[in-house]
Amino acid sequence: MNPRRKQRLFIASLLFLGLAAGAALILTALDENIDFFYSPTEILHGKKETGLKPKIGQRLRIGGMVKEGSVVRSEKDLNVTFALQTNGDVVYVTFDGILPDLFREGQGIVAQGHLRSPNKVEAFEVLAKHDEEYMPPEIAEAMKGIKHEKPQYTAEQLETLEQKKSY
């Protein structure tokens, strides 16, 4: 092999090694940081498609409605426990920190945390959904403005507006 070729081979193998190491690094980081989304029902009975249940200790996202009357606060600090419910299945969530502004009983929330026992999640983040309303995107966009004041439309105006939106 002439030196030029040798050099090329060297660079190529270096590049290959770098890529392989990078790929391995990315994959492990990914493996540690993918959070699957479960509803309380899925945590208790497994995912509908696969029947897979999350493992104890697994990091996950859980979404559901906060059961009315289930929020229990600590007397001393910010510790709080509440029950999340979908379709009558209940999973308990504990959280130490400030709950989001829109956290209410009966409201849908998403929590991120670790599964500590088959029906307990220790959350490190709690997110409240800002809206309880499903908006088709085009309406969501149309609605983005309504904040300070209620729009002052007459009935006919609304109708013509609506006709335009529902294509």
Next chain:
Amino acid sequence: MLPEIGHFALILSLFFTVALAIFPMWGAQKNIPALIALARPLVWGYFVLASISLFCLSWAFYHNDFSVVYVAKNSNSMLPWYYRLSAVWGAHEGSLLLWIWILALWTAGVALFSRKLKKSDVARVLAVLGFVSIGFLLFTLITSNPFERTLPYFPIDGRDLNPLLQDFGLIIHPPMLYMGYVGFSVAFAFAISALISGRMDSSWARWARPWTLLAWGFLTAGIALGSWWAYYELGWGGWWFWDPVENASFMPWLAGTALIHSLAVTEKRNAFKSWTLLLAISAFSLSLLGTFLVRSGILVSVHAFASEPERGIFILGYLIVVIGGALTLYALRANTLVSSHRYKLFSREVLLFCNNVLLVVALAVVLLGTLLPLVHKELGLGSISIGEPFFNKLFSYLYIPFALILAFAPLIRWKQDKIQRVKKDILLGAVATVFTLALCYFTYSIDNPWTLVGVGLALWVAIMTFVELKSNKQIAKLPMSHWGMVFGHLGFAVMVIGIAMTTFGSVERDVRMKAGDQVELSGFTFTFESIEQVQGPNYSSHLADFTVQGGDKTYELHAEKRFYPVQKSVMTEAGIDDGLMRDLYVALGEQIDDDYWGVRVYVKPYVRWIWLGSIFMCIAAVFCIADRRYRHVLSWRSSADKATSQA
């Protein structure tokens, strides 16, 4: 009447861009001077028409013309005039119009400052820009017309602009960002034109470089502004969330950063041609991709511009034509452009290339993290989210080799060099770094290894930048672009110090407090003085007074929790005391019972340095553009004109 004029001007400009995309390109290929000469007049026409269009919409906003649907949806007569004007780009339709106008502006800029380029090359570049414009004009006219009227019934008043958007940061953030996004179209057009003509020499790079730098500077400013806004307005003290929309702007930035460096090699050494072309195509493609991701609503995100699938399909089709076409052209033609330049393994070229690769890997990480949830869901594997640690971890790893190389690469000579020549300088830098780091270590008692790595390598970059500066014989005679490099690298170091110190040094506590309570946090005593109910114009609020005692100084902070009854929403207004060395931050959480509140207190060291670093980078871009050799190149007078004026 004016909205109709604006609409008409937009339609007319579509004809101009179609002509621009066809005739000059045809003329350049077939060598027909008459068609080539058409390019500039068409650009002027396009720019004037786009300006008229934007002006008409702004006018409608300024004069509260609520017969225009878009105005009615996004403005209100009570809104101050500057928010009425910035409301032009407050939502989808108007921001598209701003896109188009900025694209026209860049196109006009190229037309104006390219008199010294070969006429057929300019024609090709302008034609590509015209082609790019067609897509956006069609998109706006067909799916998102901002001039649509509500006649015959129109509302008495508008629905107002989202209060989150009524903010100084949001007035200038989108235009800056778009200047950056769209600015990469120039580099893209240069790349396509080179691929079509099959010619690409170092003068090509000299033309493309200042434009790319300008776009990169704007993008840097735009991203930094967005992050600053999120920090003080969203309420909880974060400055970067790895949100898909943020990622969408970060990816072109990474590609652009790689591109400006690779362009430097192409300009100075006539090397890396094919790689530079690929980056030029990528930077703009990623801008377009970002637009698609944000506007089609395909990734659910905090600030998505939602829209229906029809819009998404339109942009997707456009992406396939523009990006797919460009990449195919690249695949077929890139090999015709051979880099003649040879270099050895230990040379500045190779080091620059290494860091280019690292930037591209970083880009791939962001791309993967952004798109994987989508792919995962479409494969039927269920909804997932990718946590911030994924990005943070990989960026921390990538940072190590990147900073190591970045620091000494400017010392190394082009083509080939020997370690022995720079050994002394590197040793000096290393000793200085270790010494400074030790000093920091003992003064701040940094105990997190990642902070040490982050700060240490940033110091290494900063110190080596000074070492390199010192190694130049006549500092006063250094070209401006050299100062640009110095500032850019210093900005990087400053930003990383900010990031490392904030990320690992921030002390955050959520505590349960009532008026009179105190909490200690890294040498500061936060006292919850009092809380009272205050009535705002359209909200009621709990206003809490805090005093913070640190050393011998006392600071007053006001944290607020506002409740807007009409929209039934709650907003958290944090109390921030900013400083170069640390920010003090207090935010009110929920009211737990009559007396007690959840309170979040933060001491965030060096968080300002993140934005300080980006200011450095913007200055760097300005310095590079101000370099003498571009002033010569970017003349708006043709050589013939100059000859006569000199005579």
Next chain:
Amino acid sequence: MKFKLIIPGIFLVFCGFFYSGLFSDPMNIENVQVERQFPSFKLKDLMDDSIEYTAADVKGQVTLVNVWGVWCVTCRIELPFLTQLRQVQGMRIVGVYYDNAADAVFGDVDINQTRKEVVQMLGQYGDPFVFNIYDAKRDLSLDLGITGAPEHFLVDVDGTIVWHRRGDINPRIWQDELAPIYQGLLSKQAKGAN
């Protein structure tokens, strides 16, 4: 070398995902109630405290249960189309009235005010409902796994939930999804009656 064609190739693969992503409806999250019996409940009429409904009232006839509220703009927008479904298709639509949780927390819910708004809204946009169940404490909504409004459940003759939709029903959803299922159920119902 043409191996560079891999680059546009990869891009096209991504475009394929984008394309399918555009059509995947974020509202299309499986509701576990599908294929189960409609949950049992005992709730009052929205307009009249003296009337009480149970799960039996949604059985016996193919019924579309619509969870809605006056505060919900999307619900308002779909009202004309639902009314049209009632008139043209003869669909039996039952409303489950869902108070905004924020409303309930930030102030007392005044039922009379709600009734007034309901009458006004239905008068303005059309009234598709046979009757409305007032889910005062949102128990039924929790059992149904509601996470927002509007949501829809298609219930067959023997009270099994057959189809579920989060978000509005519009002509496109009707044509693509609901109509075939609905007509299938109707013919089953007719066979059962014979």
